[in-house]
Amino acid sequence: MVFRIELRRSIAPWAGLALVVVALGFLFLLSGPWWKVPAPWTGNTTTTALWLRFLLVFLWPIAVGAGAIQGMRDSRSGMVELLSTTSRPGWHRAVRLAGAVGALCALGVVVVFGVGLAEVLGHGGFVSASFLPVLVVGLLAVVAGSWAGLAIGRLLPHPLTAPALAVLTLVVSVLAWTSIERNVVPFSYSRFELLAPVLGEPRGALVTTSTAVDLGQTAWFAGLAATGFLLLAAGSTRARVLSLLPVVVGAAIALPVFPASADGLLAPDGIAAQKLCDGPICVSRAHEDRLAALAGPGREALAMLAKLPGAPTRIEERTSPASVTDPPARDPGVVYLDFQLNDVLLTADASTLRTAVLSGAGLPTCVRPSYGDLADLGGRMIAAAYFTGELKPLPEYGGSWFRRESSPVEQAWQKFRALPAEVQFARIVALRHVLLTCQGDPLDTLVPGALR
Template sequence: MTGLRVELRRSTALWAGLLVLVSGTGMLLLITSGSTWWAGNSTSAVLLLRLPLAYVWALVVGLAVFQGMRDSRAGVTELFAATSRPGWVRLGTLATAVAGTVAVAGALLCAGLVAKVALGGGFVSIGFVPLMVTVVLALASSVLLGLAVGRLLPHPLTAPVALVATFMLATTAGRALEVREPGDEISRLALLTPVLDPPSSDLVTTSTSVDLGQVVWFTGLGVTAFLLLVARTHLGRLTALVPAGLAVALALAIMPVKYSDVLVTDSIAGKLVCDDEVCVSQVHAAGLPTVAAAGRKALAKLAVLPGAPTEVREDTSAMAHLTVPQRDQRIVYLPSQGRPRVLTMTEDQVRLEMLAGAGVPTCSPPNTFDTYGAVVRYVTAGYFNGELAELPSDSLMWSSSRMRAEIDEAWQRFRGQSPDEQLDRVTRVRQMLLTCQDSERVLDVLKAGR
């Protein structure tokens, strides 16, 4: 313990831990300013840490490499090699001090996020634990690798090169994980880094295969890094590579190939909580009374339709940020992961959102805008509501004079038909939306154009 206390004072251990806390907190404040979705679920909060980890990771590796060159810079390498005390004991103490402090700092950063969620009244579950373990292992093993590289390559340029190389590796891995479709294949090598840009959702987490593969990889990397740090011979250094080699082979065999298997629905936070026929996720249970009241009123309005829906469900799919919302003839799905978030609206606004599209969500992929589809949503919501009203999910249509004119024109043509004809056309539109047919053609049906 005495040696450990000495290393904590004389090495960069405490500075490295402080660097993790300060830089991690600073980056989190920067990327979360103006957004609150992550504060609703402890798992989402810790998952969000993967985004600034690219910067923190690089800084920690650079500092560890600098620390690993200490003996060389002080000119005492041969002196320590000649002492009777085994080198692995002294280097192990240094590694424990630096890697341990960084690991504790990483754990404190995760714990701070969980505490913030808890104090803010958010949902806390054990789902964040695998994510926290991965972050801690990634930081600790990277520190050990940095110490080993610094000791083996004691050159003034080693530390800055290692820092830049780590940052470039992180950004390259992040780009390799960018996809457009859930079924797109991703590079499993990119999953060997702790970096990930999570979607703006409090309902997703990384899959078990990703967590397990990363734990295996970072554990093997840490063992190899420590053996490289204490090895004195070329044979010993070659032997030290075996754990990392075995770990990467096993990790790659475990890692998923498709992006849809990287992110999955949080099984705890996404569990449905129901009030009769209306259900929302457990993480959004506080909004159930409002949604239930709005849902019953919406289902009563929709009951005039043939094959009318009988249930309301929150869409908790993990790929909701990439695909069109789920649709089912029996169920009205609430796309809670969109913007604005349906479950934060008033009862009347939620009811209007359910009525729009005759109980069927938009067919537009996320981050796209379909004028025809938006007009259809406004007119169908107006039919059940008795009059046109603003839809928060399509507020741009309502506030734009040109687009508002399109809504009014479609509404007048629709209202010019007989009540039986209106019901028939809304019924046809609902069936077309269930199969996501061309939105312009759907609008023509509403306006009696076809």
Template sequence: MSVFRIELRRTIAPWVPVVVLVVGLGFLLFSRGPWGHGSAAWDATWLTAVRWSRYLLVLLWPIIVGAAAIQGMRDARAGVGELFQSTPRPAGQRARTLAFAVGLAAVVGYLVLVAAGVGQVVADGGMVTSAWVMQLLLGVLSVVAGVALGLGLGRLLPYPITAPALTVLALVGGLVLQMSGETARVPNRAVLLGIGQLQPRGPFDVPVPSAQFGQLCWLLGLSAAGFLLLLAGSPRIKALALVPVAAGLAAALPLFPPTLENNYTVDKAAAALVCDGPVCVTRLHEDWLSTVAGPGKEALRLLEKLPQRPGRVEESTVSFGTTKVGPRDPSRLLMQQDDYAMYDKRGHRLTLTLLSGAGTLPCHAASYGGEQNDREDAARWVMAQWLAGSYTPPTSSAQPPLRTRTDPAWAALKAVPEAEQTARVASARQLELTCTGDPLKVLTEGAR
């Protein structure tokens, strides 16, 4: 232990967790991003606390690799290699002590970062499932791999440019893979080799087991390669460091899903339904049930005007903001707690929100506007007002472009007999369920 304490004092190991925490907590606490709001926030659940910490490894890992590289080249840069070779203490033992000191410091820094989020979850009574365990293991192993590679490459290439070059390469490579994964510009299997995971989209998404085991194999291969470079005493053994990298790659790639859509599955424990009659929310949002139960039942009652109407209200586990749309189940009125339209809604206002689109989710998902989307939003507003029994125009502050469309649509709809009104709203609802056609045109002109 005395040797270990000496290594801690004479290396930059004590500063590694400090930098990890300053950078990590700085982003999570003082910058605006998806980690700061909604049910997928950093401090919402154990799983999101671990996943957002892994996400930030795209920034933290280059720091860890660069710091480890500085330590790896220490003996060569100091010119004490021959001196240490003349001592009875084996070089491998010295290298192991150094690796343990730097590795332990980096892992402690990462775990404290995770604990900062988990502590807030515990304080707020957030839900705990077992889905976070594998994610934490992969995060810790990523840190270990960064330390091992940095030390090994620093010892192999003891030049002033090595540490900054490794830091820049790790940062650029990680950012390219992470950002490309969101746009599918890079094959999904290559994206999953990145250290920083893709941005968490929702609290119910968990990486599929095959992707997690593939990343485990890849990280074990990187770690083994780094330690071989650090401990090897001859060029031949150093060349063998390519073997675990190739082995990890060969094991990981077949396990990785071919497309981004197949990367995730639903956390069944968090997505289990808790119901009050026909209104159900997920166990993760069980405390929301008292808010939505009354408005949900009222929405179902008002939807009885339509020939094909939903029989229950359920919280959707599909991540809010997804761009994937398709046919929906007409028997369920789906809602999403993270939908901007649901924020701070209670009572009658929440009922109107649930009635939007005659009890359907929007087809354009999370969008920033456009003619087609504005027409859909206008149609959804008119359908909700018709079901509620009276028309209230959208406010200019909330829906700037809509009133010029909703006013004429409402007038055209109310100008026809009640049976035709019902038929038009039912047809428009069917278009929203299948994400086809123009529901605003159906409301104003009827189905043709």
């Protein structure tokens, strides 16, 4: 009964509603990165949870600020002295107030994830339990933030406390994001940034948070929540000082556990990234429907490549997150296909899949993901045409840009196919060396002076 009264007379319902409105407004109204490759928020429930953690940059300050507003209620109503004379322990009232605010804030996050789950199911995405650690830590962070706000609002009942605290939390969240966002912004990684619940934008649909991040943040936010609640219930200076112990212990546990570098923040999703193979052809479990489609053209392409020295013998889906600054890793014995970055492969026919395997004579680009590089795309395109006899656009990121600029490559293809067979073979072998070492110009290796 008392809990229901707290729900009605507190800011809790409005705080939860604010979280829902802001999060869904970002996801549905802004053309942000959350619906684009390589990590669409509707493609995998774990990716949905990761995008929700990214949005805590904006949602966490709302929860903290709302808690501070609610924490000032007794002071604003002039009831502090009256309540201090009652015989009921302070934690009795604190547990109902903190429970109402924390529960409704957490419910708001759950509602947003529920909408995301419906979107994943509606788009035929991948559903697994891997999202649970990501979501649970996010919920704990929101509850801890709201309780910390309640405590600060009670201790500092000034009209500027709530807005100042919300702005400070937003600044801290943004700074934490800039440190965590790998290779995008010029700030170095620090373990202290993981004391905020935000994560960088997902760069792949087959990853999740590492165990070190989950365990460290669980310890930290549990300590922060305990300190917030104890400060809210404390009635003496000594009790307030002792209330700081949980947050200190939480930080002492969390900081050594956190990854030493940004490379340890994410790990392969043990379920979605699990490899399923048909002989030498392997795809992730999240894309297992592509295995049957790839098996035939994949074996055909491997047979074509087999005449090259050191030819690849396997085809595997790339499961690591896509880097925005570095070219993809390569292996002379493996042809990697990236269904995350090149989502056209998810619906490609046999001919297109074969072209994807043969591009670059089985090797990926040496340039970072962008709208394309004419020399790189052109060289890998001619390499595929060498085996098939037909010059076709490559099914990959940047293909639409390339189609508008392909005239020089078509001319280079005509010159290349006019060369003697042994010269063509030697240049394809040289192209593989260029793409393995990322030293040289792919198109110029096949047709010297093609772009001059």
